[in-house]
Amino acid sequence: MKNLKRFISLSVVVAFLISSVFAFGGTITPSQTCIDKAKGFLQELIAYVKNSGSATQTAEVISKFVSGSGRTALINAFNQISSGPGAAQRLKDTLGLDLATVSSLLDWMASYQDGTGKNWFVNLVTFGTDADLSDAATDFATKYVNTVGDVSKAEYQLTKVNAAITVFKATGTEYKPLQYSESTGLFSVNTTGLNNLITLLVGVLGNPIEDPQNINNIKAAFQTIVDSVNSITNSTEKLGAKALLQALGLLYVESAPSTGVGTVPSTGGTPAPSTSQPTQPSQPTQPTQPTQPSQPTQPTQPTTPSDVSKKLDEVIAQGKLDQIDDVLKALPSVLTTEKDINKEVSSLKEVTEKVATVLDKISNVSEVKSVINGLANAINIVASNIQKQSTPTVEKTLQLENLKFETAGLLLRAYEAVAVTPQKTEDANKATFKVSANDISSAISKASEVLSGVQAVTNSAIKKSLNLAGVSVAINASANKDTSVVLEKDAIDKIKSDSKVTNILVVTPVASVAVPTSVISGDKVEIKVTPKQVSSALSQAVDVNVIVGDKVQEKLDKAVILILKLKSKIADESKVAVYRISDDKTEIVPGIYVSTTNSFLVERKSLSTYYVGDYNKTYSDVDSKAWYYKNVQLISAKGITDGYPDGTFRPNNNVTRAEFAKMIVETFQFDTAGQIVSKFEDVKESDWFYSYVATLYNMGIINGRSETKFAPNEPVTREEMAKMISLALSKAGKVSLSAIPTLSFKDDSSISAWAKKYVAVVVENGIMEGRGSSIFAPKANATRAEVATVIVRALVK
Known part of the structure; x- marks a missing residue:
């Protein structure tokens, strides 16, 4: 199994060249997950080899590549990716990987080379059992975790590798970062495919790359791989590079003209003259052309x-x-x-x-x-x-x-x-x-x-x-x-x-x-x-x-x-x-x-x-074309507020501080049982709003307009609404009140000092927006239409 394990690990590093740039975090999961991910990754590769039409030869040339020039190509590519601003430290801190770690891992892989020409990878592809596959995956996962130094980081990285390869293998030629010409026998960077792939992986793997230099380093890493494989003189190793990159879904093969003669040699230990190669049925590259059924570009592949x-x-x-x-x-x-x-x-x-x-x-x-x-x-x-x-x-x-x-x-x-x-x-x-x-x-x-x-x-x-x-x-x-x-x-x-x-x-x-x-x-x-x-x-x-x-x-x-x-x-x-x-x-x-x-x-x-x-209630004064129509209907259907006895909603009316207190309690299901407040002269136990005001005051969500006055029947202002909804969302664990961005409204100076943080919170979290394109209007009274919209947004936060 030694060459098999080495093959697995080198292949993971190839996928890592892309996925590591996007993976900046980890989740502690059982070590069994690492084994499952390693096994799943290996199954993908074995399936490719078995479908190649000449499994034994394909396995042999891949093994030849990873035991020869592959190590140098991968080390050089890793150097390129880790050279961006903060990239090396980020990889070390987050994934436990640096050049020394990767070199050590590759050296361990090299120790499993037996040099016999027939290796365990070939045997597993040919007649290996599921138990053999599980043994290989377990051994690799164990060594990988020990190398990285953290189970959660290893599991996270292997998850990313699997996700990346799934995408690589499912996409068409427009997403392949590398291409190979059957006519010239040369590899090259497919610039369009690489740019498309980077965009795609940002969505699939998350954490977009913001620094242009890091993007350039990814491109340089692929160019390094191209330069390395083009410089390979051993024909079998070069063919192995082609097969491995195809297996990982990274390579598009451009077929030679039907009258032409290919230049990539066969899988034999001593290359035959190049003119005899393209027609050999045993050639492992033949069945994996873009027109063959095993390629992602096959006609049956969904395109929309x-x-x-x-x-x-x-x-x-x-x-x-x-x-x-x-x-x-x-x-x-x-x-x-x-x-x-x-x-x-x-x-x-x-x-x-x-x-x-x-x-x-x-x-x-x-x-x-x-x-x-x-x-x-x-x-x-x-x-x-x-x-x-x-x-x-x-x-x-x-x-x-x-x-x-x-x-x-x-x-x-x-x-x-x-x-x-x-x-x-x-x-x-x-x-x-x-x-x-x-x-x-x-x-x-x-x-x-x-x-x-x-x-x-x-x-x-x-x-x-x-x-x-x-x-x-x-x-x-x-x-x-x-x-x-x-x-x-x-x-x-x-x-x-x-x-x-x-x-x-x-x-x-x-x-x-x-x-x-x-x-x-x-x-x-x-x-x-x-x-x-x-x-x-x-x-x-x-x-x-x-x-x-x-x-x-x-x-x-x-x-x-x-x-x-x-x-x-x-x-x-x-x-x-x-x-x-x-x-x-x-x-x-x-x-x-x-x-x-x-x-x-x-x-x-x-x-x-x-x-x-x-729920069929509608309001006579709420036009179905009004910007607030859907939110008014939703807030009513959620039981947060209702209209007036005459069948109107009165969307432009003000909302009182007491009314808004009730809406917040109903929205977030705060418990009002046993809540009391004696601070405010204008909030009596007999008032309909007493329990709502008492609850929010005791939770630290609202204050009075003065030490002794709550002003329950006064309109709530937009900046007061921002504070109350921000604090309610924070108490419910739905937003953070830290790391607040700078406001950019023209009337920033009109926002009270105590309210600036809360206005920033609701704007940043998509709960509130300005009036018009440039002002917030902090002292303006909040209308029923505005409040309905804010409550609906808070409900789904």
Whole structure:
């Protein structure tokens, strides 16, 4: 296996030349993930060699290259990349890699050379077993971690390498950074392909390169590889360089004219005269020409988002769900061909919706992970392209936040797809699922593997979706009747033993419930999901309860996430609402619609009966063409505010400080129970707004207009609104109040000193914008239309 291991590592370094520039972070994950990534990478290469038409010869020439001139070429290329401003230190600090480390790693690889001409890589390609492959991957991953010095950094880097190679192999010739001419026998840099590839990788791998010198160094590194391989005199090594670069998806081969004679020699140890080579059927380069079926440019490769969608329809209709992963590999590159960002977002949603409908039919958790990983790469592309738009910050932010919830919904659906089914007992009216410690262990393992599939998500806004969905251990409680999921002490102890687990996700046919692990304690916990009958409901109404010991939890310290699954698609989110029934009263509560899973995500700290229903209210003074129309409809459908008894909304009216306090409490679900305040003479316990003002004052979100006056009935100004919404978002963990950028409004000097930081926060986070193109108008009163817009943006933050 020695040459095999050496081959793996050298190939990783080639991919690293691109991916390392983009990878500036790490996530602590089990060492098994490193092994899986190494194995997956090796499987890609072996598949290429086996499909080459002459596997043994191709394996031999690749081995010859990496044992000869390959080391020098790779070291020189690494030097080029690490020479940019701050690049060397960044690579060392973040990835634990510097020239000495890479040289040491290559020296270790060289020690496995046996010099026999027949090596373990050739043997594995020819007749190796999966066990042989696992042994090689395990050995390499272990050595790689030891070389890097950190498990999380090694896992992160190998993840990036896999993502990069997936993109390389899925893209067409317009993304290949290198090309080879069959006519001249020379390698060259494909400038257009290299520029396109850099742009593509910024989206897939994240962390855009800002310094032009670093970009130039990447280009210089490829030129170094070209110069090195062109200078190789050993014909077999040169052929090996060609085969390896093709295997990694980096090389486009330009076919020689049919009457011409190629110059690249055969794979034999002693080259034959060049005139005899092009027609030899055993030539490993022959089957890998761009016109051959194994190349990314094959006619069947999807070239547009519509092609991907149609191909998905085809494999789903044929029941070939194991092919979904292959279809999705083309998605990142084809999305870059779409120039309209709205169409790009729409295309991504169309694909994710189709995938989400069949995730639960994919029984293999590894396949689910691969599918999610493919979509995560595409999500990165779209998120990056959204950020590049020259549109206002508020528009880009809203698109990113919506994409965040779609990603969270997709991850939750993936958890549902791999849910563990515990022991079940039932009678005519009720089904009880008793969860064992072994069930929890299995569910944790599956959740961790699914989560590793979305580690490719690097966009900071989209990564928040991972916090929302968390690590959810899914329990399949499939029953169309009263359902009870019981966790006793052994299962609870197992949950508590893994600090990474954030939720227990109870999955039923009509709704799912993610209960925070902070609620799970004691010797017994019961989670009850009871279907209720509500006429004309758009989802099944469900009553949810959590019982710890023998005590029903009235208030939770952290919100439960309800996933209310709709019976059919909806066209307009503002025409439906989430309803809560408690003590025979029905009220509207906030919820977020996720089109990917056709469901509403509802976060609540108090439990009762919830369902989705129609909401048809409109206002006589809100024109459907007004800029604020959709936001007014949404804020009403979320139950945050309402109109007046005469059927008007009065969008240009001012909002009082008391009214805005109520809106903030309702939006963020701050607990008003037991809150008191005696500081303000104009805030009495009998006032309707008392609990809202008391809650926000005690949380440090609002102050009075003076030491003794709150002025509840005075209009809230725009700078006051900025402060209150910034602090509320900060308390909810949705924004940071540090590293605030400089404001650039013409009326900056009019913004009160105490308000400048908060104005900057809401502007930077796309919550508020100026009036017109250049002023903020800090002292102006906030209108109901403006407040509706701000609240809607805060809801999805």
